[in-house]
Amino acid sequence: MDTGKRTILKAILWNALGLLTMSLVGLAMTGSAAVGGAMALVNTLIGLTCYVAYERVWARIGWGRSGGQTHG
Template sequence: MDMRRRTMLKAVLWNLLGLMTMSLVGLAMTGSAALGGAMAVVNTAIGFLAYVLYERAWAGVAWGRRERAHG
């Protein structure tokens, strides 16, 4: 299972990539950097929360994992 700090770092980095992508898409679709940026920030905030909750939920699921050999 990943440590919470690892999950958070993964979420932050993933969402920074998403923020950059959504900013460009928002700009392209609206023609406005301010509106496109605002849309990207809202999307990133929602995506960040969803990603963290999703990762933490899956961290508690044993299905599909192999036990690590100790020793």
């Protein structure tokens, strides 16, 4: 099972990639770096929060693990 710190670091790095991608998409779609960047930032903050919660929930579920061990 990943530690909470590992989960958060993974989420931050994944969302940094998403922020870059969404910033470029937002810029291409709106023609504005400010609007595209703001859209990407909001999307990233929502995604980061959801990802951390999702990972922590699954870290407590033993189903599908060898030995069926549960944590928490």
